[in-house]
Amino acid sequence: MQLEVDIARKAFTNAAGERLDVLSDFSFTLGAGEVGVFVGPSGCGKSTMLKILAGLDHDYQGRVTRPAGARIGMVFQEPRLLPWRSVEANVRLAAPLADEAKLSALFAVLELNAHRSHFPGELSLGLARRVALARAFAVDPDFLILDEPLASLDDALAARLRDQIAILVDSRPVMTLLVTHKWTMRFVSATACSSCHRDRHGFSPT
Amino acid sequence: MLRLLSFTVFLATWWIAALLIGAEKLPPPPAVLTAIITEAHSGALFFNLGVTLARVALAFTLAMTLGASIGYLMGRVRLANRIGDPWLILLLNLPALVVIVLAYIWAGLTEVAAIAAIAINKLPTAVVTVREGTRALDAALDEMATVFAIPRWRALRHVILPQLAPYIAAAARSGLSLVWKIVLVAELLGRSNGVGFEIGVAFQLFDIPLLLAYSLSFVAVVLAIEIVLVQPFEIRLSRWRPRAA
Numbered sequence: 031m032q033l034e035v036d037i038a039r040k041a042f043t044n045a046a047g048e049r050l051d052v053l054s055d056f057s058f059t060l061g062a063g064e065v066g067v068f069v070g071p072s073g074c075g076k077s078t079m080l081k082i083l084a085g086l087d088h089d090y091q092g093r094v095t096r097p098a099g100a101r102i103g104m105v106f107q108e109p110r111l112l113p114w115r116s117v118e119a120n121v122r123l124a125a126p127l128a129d130e131a132k133l134s135a136l137f138a139v140l141e142l143n144a145h146r147s148h149f150p151g152e153l154s155l156g157l158a159r160r161v162a163l164a165r166a167f168a169v170d171p172d173f174l175i176l177d178e179p180l181a182s183l184d185d186a187l188a189a190r191l192r193d194q195i196a197i198l199v200d201s202r203p204v205m206t207l208l209v210t211h212k213w214t215m216r217f218v219s220a221t222a223c224s225s226c227h228r229d230r231h232g233f234s235p236t
Numbered sequence: 237m238l239r240l241l242s243f244t245v246f247l248a249t250w251w252i253a254a255l256l257i258g259a260e261k262l263p264p265p266p267a268v269l270t271a272i273i274t275e276a277h278s279g280a281l282f283f284n285l286g287v288t289l290a291r292v293a294l295a296f297t298l299a300m301t302l303g304a305s306i307g308y309l310m311g312r313v314r315l316a317n318r319i320g321d322p323w324l325i326l327l328l329n330l331p332a333l334v335v336i337v338l339a340y341i342w343a344g345l346t347e348v349a350a351i352a353a354i355a356i357n358k359l360p361t362a363v364v365t366v367r368e369g370t371r372a373l374d375a376a377l378d379e380m381a382t383v384f385a386i387p388r389w390r391a392l393r394h395v396i397l398p399q400l401a402p403y404i405a406a407a408a409r410s411g412l413s414l415v416w417k418i419v420l421v422a423e424l425l426g427r428s429n430g431v432g433f434e435i436g437v438a439f440q441l442f443d444i445p446l447l448l449a450y451s452l453s454f455v456a457v458v459l460a461i462e463i464v465l466v467q468p469f470e471i472r473l474s475r476w477r478p479r480a481a
Contacts, residue, residue, distance in 0.1 A: 084383050102383050110380045114398045114476040123394055124384040149476050169384060 031062040031172060033205055037092035040078060052078050065199060065206040076209040077107065080177050083207065103171030105179045109158035111150040117161050118146040125168035133168060139194055140164050156187050174206040263445045271449035285457055288419055288430040295354035296415050303362025304404060311370020327360040336422050345426040357418050362407040369403025401473045416458055
């Protein structure tokens with residue numbers, strides 16, 4: 031189980047017709063149980079890269095090899111919940127095979143038990159982010175992608191969530207990719223680290 | 237209570253107007269009620285209402301199913317939109333009467349022709365509304381469904397359809413009122429039963445109580461369906477919204 035990434039070039043064409051290089055000569059590998067962390071200023075292409083790795087964007091030069099049949103669990107920058115489904119129904123839509131005991135444990139860790147039957151419109155942003163985390167973990171992912179899961183949360187809540195994420199990541203043999211704009215994550219098992227900076231060539235590992 | 241009051245005001249206005257104008261042009265409520273009872277007694281009222289309702293149901297279902305499918309396709313696929321758009325503009329602006337007359341000429345004075353003509357009249361508005369809804373679909377939720385590998389039909393049912401629901405409800409609402417109006421014209425022109433046909437007969441015989449008897453019964457059925465079916469359906473669709481307008 032290994033993720034191999036070798037992106038030669040990724041460019042956007044903006045509305046004015048100009049081509050803008052976002053990523054160039056970017057490569058790394060990630061194995062099971064490893065956590066890759068990407069740190070960089072906003073706008074340096076971190077989310078673009080996650081989109082490519084998640085298989086949402088195929089318009090790039092290079093090669094990305096994901097393990098065949100790997101289940102992906104992803105936390106987007108926004109919670110991306112379905113407003114017409116309750117918290118539990120949102121999680122169950124992504125993970126129809128998850129059994130009750132597992133979901134209960136997950137909701138307990140993320141302190142969501144009281145909110146199972148609430149609709150996303152009734153949740154605060156912090157709660158909605160936790161639901162998005164629950165959804166990503168409920169699918170039993172082989173490949174976990176977390177795009178700034180703690181953005182826009184206050185420090186105390188972010189610290190609690192960080193610990194919860196660490197517990198969950200440590201308890202499963204998953205490949206984890208994490209994007210953050212602040213280097214505040216502490217993961218015991220973080221073995222692969224990259225950071226990016228904005229330069230003339232766009233996004234590149236340092 | 238308020239509804240009862242407004243109904244009473246309606247009856248009173250009618251009665252006073254009937255007294256002023258004269259019973260031969262505007263019969264008072266009791267005369268119309270007698271006509272309704274006579275028609276109900278012979279069974280003709282229920283038969284004709286039933287026939288009309290069946291035509292409405294068939295044409296409406298056909299137009300909504302086809303219209304929603306085509307609208308979704310045109311909202312999703314650029315090519316489909318470019319091919320379909322001129323047809324859509326043509327159908328949107330074609331008078332209902334033209335469609336009905338042509339359908340009867342080409343397909344004969346048949347049930348198929350009547351239902352097809354009604355459905356074709358309703359189809360373009362459903363297409364336009366659902367196309368707008370499809371264009372407004374949230375790409376972020378599509379990405380979520382793709383990443384979590386939610387099977388296509390499940391995503392359609394649980395991610396796409398709920399987003400389209402307000403648009404489909406709007407298309408159904410405006411479409412139903414359109415169908416109510418057109419079905420009578422189609423019946424008048426080419427069917428030998430139904431409310432539209434009976435109104436045509438009453439018009440030719442100048443039997444105004446009969447004309448009003450059928451018109452009012454028809455309006456009552458439309459109102460009943462609106463209150464019993466359409467409104468609860470709309471409330472159910474929007475129950476997840478914190479404040480439904």
